[in-house]
Amino acid sequence: MPLPKDVETTTPKYLRDKYAIVGVGETSYTRGSGRSTRALATWAVKNAILDAGLTPADIDAVLSYQSGDSTFAPFVAGDLGIRLNFFMDVFGGGSSTEALTGMAIGLIEAGMCKTVAIFRAMNGFSQVRIGGTGARSAPPITGDMLHSRAYGWQSAGQMFAPTFMRHMFDYGTRPEQVAAVKAIHSEHASNNPKAYYKKRYTVEDVLRSRIITKPLHLLDCCVETDNGTAIIVTSAERARDCRQPLVLIRGVVGRCTKPRADMHYEAGPISTVAGAYAREILWPNAGVGPADVDLTGAYDAFTFTAMLQLEDYGFCKKGEGGEYVSDGTIRLGGRRPNNTSGGHLCEGYTHGMNMVIENVRQLRAEADDSCPVGEDGRRRHTFDYREGGCRQVRSAEVSANLGWATPATGSAMVLRRL
């Protein structure tokens, strides 16, 4: 059978809109879940199945990602009564949600399974803290610390921060500009009843908080929480039988790296992140560009990671990320809101999955805020973004999630509503 004419190996355009995210679910975001990661995962996947209007018998594949801190797919499948045609647990944190969604498409396309649940479950506060304290601070035994351990170069944010430091030097970016990311995400979180931190912060609050590692203040860093999150991916064809408005996958790029992913600082310029490479796959795959996107989910492990990604995926000119994140564009009511749930900085820390969940709900016009629910079960959004109010983006049609693992590794996904 001849392939469509526009097919090239890196851009399978014929898969555009052929797959959908039909279910999303999560546990509550807490510090001290009192549950195992297995129980958290089961709870989250169950919620995603119910959200989709499916039954466990409809799910035949489960994928998960973790960093040696979580349960495995077969246990969760067993607890849900799911018989598997495929499962895989991969190593990794941030940037995995988008990458695994792309893999799910490939698995279904290869005829190996039909409907895939993807989960991330972590006791990120009460068990293994990503900030590098607790169990994670134990000296590692892998060979990749050869050239960092002796210098006391530990903890994710501190390993990322030289990128931001250099960005400030190269482009004149200022701490108060990225502090706006926390302030704005906290406004969004104040309209998200399930957010761990609902309090609104100001740019001054961020700048006044203590320095953890120059140039990072405490409030530039994300929250650490316990939670499970899950999404369900299937073909658009099967998605039509599901309960929710259709949210189609336009294009994905997964775990795309800068040169020398092991020690990317050895190749300049270091103020550029993986998005500068990933966008060359994302936008052609999705058939849209930054200007077509109504809302973003730029990974905010730190305030500056959201800024760097928005810039390198082309939402503004190179070097203008500081301006872009502080001029009101990314605020609810602005031209292109970012992380309307409050993201990692406020809602909860999930290694990226809560940002995908949020954008799916936004595209359904079903952001779970405090707006009243009508008799038809649909939310009546007020679009009044004041504290405690609405967080639905008006006419949200296209979203982009920009997942971050490190400055050197990123994944991204464009979704659209039908």
Add this chain to the structure above:
Amino acid sequence: MTDDEKAAALRPPADPLGDQFWQSLKEGRLTFQRCKHCGNAWLPVRSECPRCLEADWAWENASGAARLISWVVYHRAFHEAFADRVPYTVAVVELTEGPRMTSNIIGAGDPEALKIDQALRLVIEPDFGLFVPRFTPV
């Protein structure tokens, strides 16, 4: 935390190539690898040239001259072994010969006053049984 525990926390994991790098430092030399095939020079240590994939390379001594690519200042330790060192500076430095490496900046007075691209020179410091290549402003 005992001194032995602190030393264990600093010590790089055992690795045949990495051990050669640290052994040279003990002898007062900071080394990097240079490909005999294509001339590429690199750090951190690898068994093949990442440009041409030849395994035919040699150690070369660095002059010790370098410049500051970027840095951060730790005001909080993420491992107990470093608790009595805060604030300390972790940097990415570029050797004059080309390779870049992670290191610390010492003897800079106020670490907040460091300047990106400023000139540095090598200081090899004994530290819990290791000889650690660190840099100081020229």
